Amino acid sequence: MKLVVGLGNPGARYNFTRHNFGFLALDFYFKVRGIGWKDKPKFGALWAREEDTIFIKPQDYYNESGRVVQEFMRFYKILLGDVLVVCDDFNLEFGKIRYRAQGSAGGNNGLKSIISTLGTEEFARLRVGTGNDELRRKMGDMDFVLSKFTPEEKEKLPEILGEVVGRIDEVI
Numbered sequence: 001m002k003l004v005v006g007l008g009n010p011g012a013r014y015n016f017t018r019h020n021f022g023f024l025a026l027d028f029y030f031k032v033r034g035i036g037w038k039d040k041p042k043f044g045a046l047w048a049r050e051e052d053t054i055f056i057k058p059q060d061y062y063n064e065s066g067r068v069v070q071e072f073m074r075f076y077k078i079l080l081g082d083v084l085v086v087c088d089d090f091n092l093e094f095g096k097i098r099y100r101a102q103g104s105a106g107g108n109n110g111l112k113s114i115i116s117t118l119g120t121e122e123f124a125r126l127r128v129g130t131g132n133d134e135l136r137r138k139m140g141d142m143d144f145v146l147s148k149f150t151p152e153e154k155e156k157l158p159e160i161l162g163e164v165v166g167r168i169d170e171v172i
Contacts, residue, residue, distance in 0.1 A: 002053040002172050003078045005069055007087040007110040009146075010059040016154070018130040019145040021088035022110075023057050025128065028161040029168055030055075043071035053172050054078075063109040066117025073118075083123040084171045086164065087111060090136060090145060092129025094153060095160045097167060099126050126167055128160065 008014065008023030016024070030036065030048070035055070037046045045056040045068045054076060058068035069085075072078065087110055092098060102122045105111035115121050132153070136144040149157065 001076050001078050002082045002084070003069070003072055003076070004053060004055045004168060004172065005065070005083065005085045005114075006055070006057045007062055007065055007085060008057060009062050014146070016148050017146050018088050018090065018149065019062055021128045021130060022086040024157075025086045025126075025161060025164045025168070026055055026057055029165050032162075032165050043075070044068050045072070047072075063113055065110045066113035066115070069114050070117045080118070080120060080122050081124075084168065085111065085114060085123065085125045086168070087125060087127055088130045088145065089127035090130050090132075090141070092127060093131050094129050095156055096129035096131075097126065097160070097163055098129070099167060099171070100124065124171060126164065126171070128164060 006022035006026035008020035014020050035048055035050050037048050041059060044060055045058045047054060047056045054072060056068065056072055058065045060068055073083065087108055089108060091106065101124050104121055105115055111125060139147060
């Protein structure tokens with residue numbers, strides 16, 4: 001059994017914000033693959049099961065995602081090597097995608113929560129770059145990650161998300 005986790009914040013006000021790239025990626029994946037979310041949340045997450053893969057969007061806030069990930073892993077007896085977390089990374093150039101089989105949180109508070117809860121860094125992550133240095137300097141980090149994509153960035157989203165879909169498929 002595999003677990004694919006999209007990180008983001010719940011609620012409409014966070015739709016199409018940089019910090020919700022994980023949610024956006026899974027929603028796009030579902031649209032392309034014709035998958036639908038279950039009607040009832042489980043363990044505090046929107047979820048779906050497709051063959052031997054469970055997909056989740058934790059509905060705790062971004063910085064508190066670890067608990068939900070741990071609940072799914074325990075219940076379904078999912079091994080660390082079968083977990084993939086999809087998240088944003090403002091230190092990566094916009095649209096750049098980086099896969100790591102394991103590693104540090106690199107300043108990402110969602111990854112910090114998961115690492116802290118699981119007690120290890122040994123799970124895969126797919127980071128999607130949201131970097132825009134000029135805008136980040138003007139806004140500061142917290143406002144930047146919660147900001148909406150610029151019109152120019154929005155135009156590039158389908159191509160980026162298409163690549164993310166391919167990467168998720170490679171991992172699972």
